[in-house]
Amino acid sequence: MAEAQNTGKTLWEMLQERLHGRGNGDGAALAFGNPLDLRIGSPMAMAFANGAEFAGYNFSVEEIRQYVRRIGGQEFSFTDYVLRGVNTKTFDADDILTARVRVLPNAAGGHDALLLRLYDEFAFAEDFLELLKDATGKFEIKDDDSSAKETFTRINDLRQSYETAVLVISETTADGKAPPARTSTLKLEYWDYWRDAEIAPGKTAKEFLFVEMKSDTGWFQLWRGREFFS
Numbered sequence: 001m002a003e004a005q006n007t008g009k010t011l012w013e014m015l016q017e018r019l020h021g022r023g024n025g026d027g028a029a030l031a032f033g034n035p036l037d038l039r040i041g042s043p044m045a046m047a048f049a050n051g052a053e054f055a056g057y058n059f060s061v062e063e064i065r066q067y068v069r070r071i072g073g074q075e076f077s078f079t080d081y082v083l084r085g086v087n088t089k090t091f092d093a094d095d096i097l098t099a100r101v102r103v104l105p106n107a108a109g110g111h112d113a114l115l116l117r118l119y120d121e122f123a124f125a126e127d128f129l130e131l132l133k134d135a136t137g138k139f140e141i142k143d144d145d146s147s148a149k150e151t152f153t154r155i156n157d158l159r160q161s162y163e164t165a166v167l168v169i170s171e172t173t174a175d176g177k178a179p180p181a182r183t184s185t186l187k188l189e190y191w192d193y194w195r196d197a198e199i200a201p202g203k204t205a206k207e208f209l210f211v212e213m214k215s216d217t218g219w220f221q222l223w224r225g226r227e228f229f230s
Helices: 011-020 126-132
Strands: 057-071 074-087 096-105 111-122 138-142 149-154 162-169 183-200 203-214 220-227
Touching (some): 011 057, 096 220, 111 203
Antiparallel strands (some): 057 162
């Protein structure tokens, strides 16, 4: 859409118009952010460097989610590839490992990828929302067994949350587009955090934590992970 057409519209309104209104032709398939050029059902290689817990699983793309947020009047997007891992030893339908590869553009014109696992999820809680709005920008996770604390801080020292409109794709065409009938939409608010985690004596790596809240239900999900190795 031209910039003039977007003036005064929210991201959510623009997404709904893109999906249901003009600009999509007569049910034409949608183009979307797909930096890895994958399709629903595509296999995803999982290097051992990502962690031993992923060994013994075959992963494929179950869903693709394009997030769009607005910062300083400009739109920025990133893409989540939702992965379904099948245990290659049992092939048990109940023994499934779910993960996400989050692909974000970087300053060099390429992209960075993170491998995320669902750490926790729960219904809306006012006290938890207040914790996310804490002026220090810190988020602490306490180990129930050892009482050790892991402290995350907001990425780039920001304080405000992000509001984002999400296009959820559950089927793709051969040329990598999304049939409108096989897509849905979400409105989310999220907070991003990171910390320097020790991975070996004297060696650290960035660990990330994303807290998402569904705008319609208040349902929280916490996604946690590090750099993705393919």
